[in-house]
Amino acid sequence: MLAYTLKRLAAAVPVMLIVAIITFMLMHIGSVDPASRIAGELATPEEVEKIRIAMGLDRPLLHQFVSWFGQVLSGDFGTSILNRMPVLDLVGQRIEPTLSIALFTIVFAVALAVPMGVLAAWNAGTWVDHLIMALAVIAFSMPVFLVGYLLIYQFSIELRLLPVQGYKPLAGGVGPYLRHLVLPVVSLGLVFLALIARMTRATMLEVLNQDYIRTARAKGLGNTRILVLHALKNAANPIVTTIGFGIAALIGGVVVTETVFAIPGIGRLTIDAVIRRDFPVIQGVILLFSAAYVLINLAIDLSYALFDPRIRY
Amino acid sequence: MRNRSFTSFIVRSVVTAGIGLGAVSLAQAESVLRFVPHGDLVVVDPILNIDYMARNHGYMIYDTLFAFDSKNEIKPQMIDTWTVSEDGMSYSFKLRPELKWHDGQPVRAADCVASLERWGKRDSMGIAMFAAMESIKATGEDTFEIKLAKPFGHVLAALAKTGSNVPFMMPERIAKTDPFASIEDSTGSGPFYLAKDEWMPGSKIVYKKFADYVPRQEPADFMAGGKVAKVDRVEWTVMPDGATAVSALANGEVDWVEVPPADLLPMLEGNEDVVIRSTDPFGIQTMLRFNHMQPPFNNAAIRKAVMATVAQQDFMQVTSGEENTETCVSFFVCGTRFATEAGAGDWLKAKDVEKAKALLAEGGYNGEKVIVLDPTDDTVPHNQTIVAVANLREIGINVEVRATDAGSLFALAGNKEPESWNLFLTWADATNYSVPTLNNALRAGGEKNASVGWPTNEKIQDLRNQFLAAFDPEEQKKIAAAIQEEAYSDAIYVLTGQYKQSTAYNRQVEGMIDSPIPVFWNISVAE
Numbered sequence: 001m002l003a004y005t006l007k008r009l010a011a012a013v014p015v016m017l018i019v020a021i022i023t024f025m026l027m028h029i030g031s032v033d034p035a036s037r038i039a040g041e042l043a044t045p046e047e048v049e050k051i052r053i054a055m056g057l058d059r060p061l062l063h064q065f066v067s068w069f070g071q072v073l074s075g076d077f078g079t080s081i082l083n084r085m086p087v088l089d090l091v092g093q094r095i096e097p098t099l100s101i102a103l104f105t106i107v108f109a110v111a112l113a114v115p116m117g118v119l120a121a122w123n124a125g126t127w128v129d130h131l132i133m134a135l136a137v138i139a140f141s142m143p144v145f146l147v148g149y150l151l152i153y154q155f156s157i158e159l160r161l162l163p164v165q166g167y168k169p170l171a172g173g174v175g176p177y178l179r180h181l182v183l184p185v186v187s188l189g190l191v192f193l194a195l196i197a198r199m200t201r202a203t204m205l206e207v208l209n210q211d212y213i214r215t216a217r218a219k220g221l222g223n224t225r226i227l228v229l230h231a232l233k234n235a236a237n238p239i240v241t242t243i244g245f246g247i248a249a250l251i252g253g254v255v256v257t258e259t260v261f262a263i264p265g266i267g268r269l270t271i272d273a274v275i276r277r278d279f280p281v282i283q284g285v286i287l288l289f290s291a292a293y294v295l296i297n298l299a300i301d302l303s304y305a306l307f308d309p310r311i312r313y
Numbered sequence: 314m315r316n317r318s319f320t321s322f323i324v325r326s327v328v329t330a331g332i333g334l335g336a337v338s339l340a341q342a343e344s345v346l347r348f349v350p351h352g353d354l355v356v357v358d359p360i361l362n363i364d365y366m367a368r369n370h371g372y373m374i375y376d377t378l379f380a381f382d383s384k385n386e387i388k389p390q391m392i393d394t395w396t397v398s399e400d401g402m403s404y405s406f407k408l409r410p411e412l413k414w415h416d417g418q419p420v421r422a423a424d425c426v427a428s429l430e431r432w433g434k435r436d437s438m439g440i441a442m443f444a445a446m447e448s449i450k451a452t453g454e455d456t457f458e459i460k461l462a463k464p465f466g467h468v469l470a471a472l473a474k475t476g477s478n479v480p481f482m483m484p485e486r487i488a489k490t491d492p493f494a495s496i497e498d499s500t501g502s503g504p505f506y507l508a509k510d511e512w513m514p515g516s517k518i519v520y521k522k523f524a525d526y527v528p529r530q531e532p533a534d535f536m537a538g539g540k541v542a543k544v545d546r547v548e549w550t551v552m553p554d555g556a557t558a559v560s561a562l563a564n565g566e567v568d569w570v571e572v573p574p575a576d577l578l579p580m581l582e583g584n585e586d587v588v589i590r591s592t593d594p595f596g597i598q599t600m601l602r603f604n605h606m607q608p609p610f611n612n613a614a615i616r617k618a619v620m621a622t623v624a625q626q627d628f629m630q631v632t633s634g635e636e637n638t639e640t641c642v643s644f645f646v647c648g649t650r651f652a653t654e655a656g657a658g659d660w661l662k663a664k665d666v667e668k669a670k671a672l673l674a675e676g677g678y679n680g681e682k683v684i685v686l687d688p689t690d691d692t693v694p695h696n697q698t699i700v701a702v703a704n705l706r707e708i709g710i711n712v713e714v715r716a717t718d719a720g721s722l723f724a725l726a727g728n729k730e731p732e733s734w735n736l737f738l739t740w741a742d743a744t745n746y747s748v749p750t751l752n753n754a755l756r757a758g759g760e761k762n763a764s765v766g767w768p769t770n771e772k773i774q775d776l777r778n779q780f781l782a783a784f785d786p787e788e789q790k791k792i793a794a795a796i797q798e799e800a801y802s803d804a805i806y807v808l809t810g811q812y813k814q815s816t817a818y819n820r821q822v823e824g825m826i827d828s829p830i831p832v833f834w835n836i837s838v839a840e
Contacts, residue, residue: 038362082355166566172606261557
């Protein structure tokens with residue numbers, strides 16, 4: 001397994017390099033750069049050029065790329081060309097809210113979706129199945145921002161139970177931390193929940209029709225034992241794959257959630273940087289996202305061996 | 314029933330525990346004003362950057378030598394006494410005693426001279442003033458003088474100006490920064506200082522009361538008078554979603570939302586804890602601007618054809634409904650000292666399609682494509698773009714709409730190449746457009762000396778120079794009227810109306826100063 005892991009990590013290096021090159025080129029293609037935005041409407045081309053020089057944007061692209069990538073290799077992701085803060089500091093300020101939302105969303109979604117999917121499969125064709133699948137369709141179809149607004153209206157404006165917006169760090173107390181996470185996690189988690197519930201139901205249905213399940217029933221095993229130990233474990237790999245894809249999709253969903261709930265996370269940092277053409281921040285964040293994707297995929301692949309003894313690395 | 318009660322108990326316990334923890338931290342907190350600004354502070358340098366957020370940040374942490382009061386009179390701010398020679402060519406200034414920078418160092422005349430020199434390389438009024446200047450120098454620790462080489466009737470007005478770029482004073486070591494590079498040290502001498510360790514770009518900007526600030530003794534009046542910080546801490550929380558900001562205000566999580574979206578105001582109207590009103594005594598002008606360098610709008614008759622399609626009430630209807638809007642034919646903002654109806658005639662009162670078509674024919678329009686830039690994330694210009702495009706199509710103009718974002722609009726409009734753009738709608742507040750020489754859209758020096766659109770009109774440029782040199786207020790008004798007549802005659806740009814932006818705040822917020830710029834001195838938050 002160690003050899004396989006190292007091989008996969010080595011394969012990630014060219015992937016990251018390609019991501020870095022594509023990101024860098026995309027950012028520099030547009031006709032608007034930060035210098036012209038800062039210069040204002042009265043600026044002459046000469047003045048815009050002076051600002052561009054002061055920002056280091058006048059150097060040849062290749063030179064800029066090599067210089068930036070060299071810094072990245074030494075662990076320095078550069079400095080924002082607008083607010084002059086190191087990219088890693090900006091990411092550091094915002095990693096906790098995003099990780100908190102992502103983590104709790106996964107826990108919330110998996111904790112509810114897997115039992116729902118199993119229950120639906122076990123009661124396939126009954127009203128329980130129909131109800132769960134109808135709820136899943138509704139949850140999957142509603143945009144995250146709409147769910148967010150509805151939750152804010154009900155729980156913040158009407159009931160005044162939870163805050164509308166913002167984030168409180170864990171260091172400031174568990175209570176405020178959790179209160180600020182409830183609505184973002186639920187609004188983001190519903191889509192994720194629906195996706196996993198549907199996938200769990202489908203794979204469980206397939207497994208429950210296998211001969212060995214019939215044998216287990218014939219042997220007189222209890223329903224819980226059959227479902228959890230025999231069926232769910234064998235249905236786990238597709239579910240884990242879906243969860244993995246979902247985590248990747250979460251990063252996109254986090255952008256919307258962070259905007260609706262005014263949470264200072266990585267998603268908003270990325271969007272703000274793109275709007276303002278803050279190249280070092282965009283490049284740094286996307287590179288970190290890519291690394292996260294690679295590691296998540298690797299973790300999912302390695303986890304297959306836990307559920308299926310036939311898989312060996 | 315039993316289950317419901319138990320669930321309710323659990324929910325309430327968790328929530329109460331949370332509230333309890335929150336309450337403990339609030340009880341220990343300083344007095345805080347929580348504000349939601351209209352945008353984010355991207356660049357902390359208000360001299361490099363003309364963005365309103367940079368200017369508003371500037372008023373938090375910097376001070377100015379002079380300032381306008383609510384009667385549009387110029388009052389001293391950091392200045393204690395000053396003299397002007399009889400011929401108006403020589404000015405000497407003495408600073409107020411005990412002024413300090415946030416690092417505890419005294420404010421010196423040399424700091425002010427360096428600050429003005431940097432501002433004089435970036436601001437249009439500053440550039441004009443320095444072009445008329447023979448010298449500027451410190452004559453003592455707290456005195457400095459300005460000598461003019463040619464008449465310039467706006468020295469004090471330039472030093473008091475509230476539109477970007479405001480001549481904010483900085484320590485000499487910071488003011489020596491290249492005017493085309495951003496400063497990195499935010500030391501000022503204003504009533505608040507930037508808590509840089511708490512600044513989270515894109516999310517939160519925190520200011521703290523500067524204990525050593527010495528306010529003037531006069532009461533606060535617009536940008537003048539005593540800037541007394543009555544709260545210990547001001548938090549600007551950036552909320553890109555207006556609906557969230559309005560909900561947060563309704564829920565008491567923030568104290569003041571600078572620009573609540575007009576369509577969401579009904580959410581707040583029934584809330585007794587919230588005040589909704591315009592704090593802007595003047596208003597915001599909206600306008601349609603042409604690219605004078607490219608066909609078809611390099612032709613005055615075709616520009617006038619577009620002007621003939623504009624009935625301001627149509628544009629105001631999609632701006633802020635009927636409330637807080639007005640029709641205004643003055644290029645210098647209705648309700649301000651240079652406002653005039655000169656040259657307006659019947660323009661902008663009603664849409665005249667026949668007249669527009671006749672002007673198009675006179676101008677020889679032959680179906681050239683007109684590219685309209687549409688800042689889709691800026692509600693007012695976006696809504697007005699929809700009206701304008703319908704009007705243009707109605708008279709037979711071939712229109713292509715290109716969507717963009719507000720932040721990129723002026724950068725895209727800086728492109729002079731053919732087929733880059735022909736027209737866009739935008740807005741400006743009175744701080745920038747109420748004075749002929751500050752109204753950038755009326756600079757008509759062509760490619761080399763004009764704002765984007767690059768109109769060329771020698772008569773307007775001559776009149777602007779006369780205005781700069783004029784000392785007499787009545788003479789200044791006459792010149793302003795003449796500029797406006799020529800601007801209508803040449804259809805430099807088209808005014809689409811004027812409106813007042815509502816702001817919304819908690820009733821506990823007291824002492825708010827009426828101004829288009831959100832300022833935080835004199836404000837307290839009742840317990």
